[in-house]
Ligand SMILES: NC(=O)C1=CN([C@@H]2O[C@H](COP(=O)(O)OP(=O)(O)OC[C@H]3O[C@@H](n4cnc5c(N)ncnc54)[C@H](OP(=O)(O)O)[C@@H]3O)[C@@H](O)[C@H]2O)C=CC1
């Protein structure tokens with residue numbers, strides 16, 4: 354399967370790195386990327402072909418992954434509008450809807466429909482990503498399987514039932530690593546404030562998140578039950594959770610995820626008007 358990435362930034366690099374690490378041939382992967390430094394980095398790190406503009410070799414792929422920022426997408430697709438010949442197109446862009454992508458790709462009056470929306474996340478780089486997928490109803494089983502096989506190589510996959518759910522996936526797991534890194538930053542800051550050096554505070558924070566996530570993933574207990582098992586009556590955890598509850602932490606996180614979901618919908622509506 355020959356795969357071309359349009360855009361070679363952070364998320365494309367995470368996907369390519371994870372795919373190459375897990376057995377995809379670098380020779381079958383190409384990247385179209387405007388930045389010379391980014392192109393050189395992708396070639397050096399992963400051994401893939403990276404070029405500045407779409408050429409016939411890159412367009413002759415089986416799967417085209419759209420990995421530019423949503424705001425860059427329409428302009429990035431102009432040079433290939435009306436030139437696709439049945440390639441499966443996978444968009445990883447936040448917010449952008451299949452109907453608008455299809456219109457931009459299809460050329461006058463002929464929307465392109467062999468399209469799958471996917472929302473991966475950056476832990477794909479180490480094979481620990483999670484991706485939500487939604488296919489245009491016209492995509493056949495072979496097309497869905499191809500999309501699934503690419504994203505399953507770098508983590509777990511979840512098919513969304515409706516396209517609207519893709520904005521929720523974006524808000525939960527697409528952006529989610531940033532929330533977790535922010536949590537680690539706060540835990541590390543607390544460790545520093547309580548007398549640890551940076552390395553010690555970071556180790557305690559990261560290994561706690563890692564261990565708790567692994568325990569939650571492998572346990573039959575729900576996260577709530579696992580939390581209760583840490584929380585001794587009248588103990589230290591109860592004091593911490595009481596403080597978090599008083600500052601509205603749970604509701605703040607739910608509101609944050611909803612803000613991300615709303616931004617995804619806004620992006621789709623704003624950019625799709627063009
Ligand atoms: N980062 C993440 O965690 C995730 C991102 N996504 C989605 O992935 C997409 C990319 O995000 P991300 O990797 O963070 O963004 P980046 O800005 O890091 O990557 C986009 C890259 O595409 C380049 N580019 C822009 N226009 C073109 C063009 N016409 N031809 C070739 N290359 C072009 C950009 O160059 P330049 O910098 O010069 O503009 C940039 O290097 C977005 O749509 C985002 O919604 C999805 C899931 C997670």
Ligand SMILES: O=C(O)[C@@H]1CCC=N1
Nearest residue numbers: 446447523527528529
């Ligand atoms: O912040 C963003 O818009 C992208 C989409 C999900 C993660 N990063």
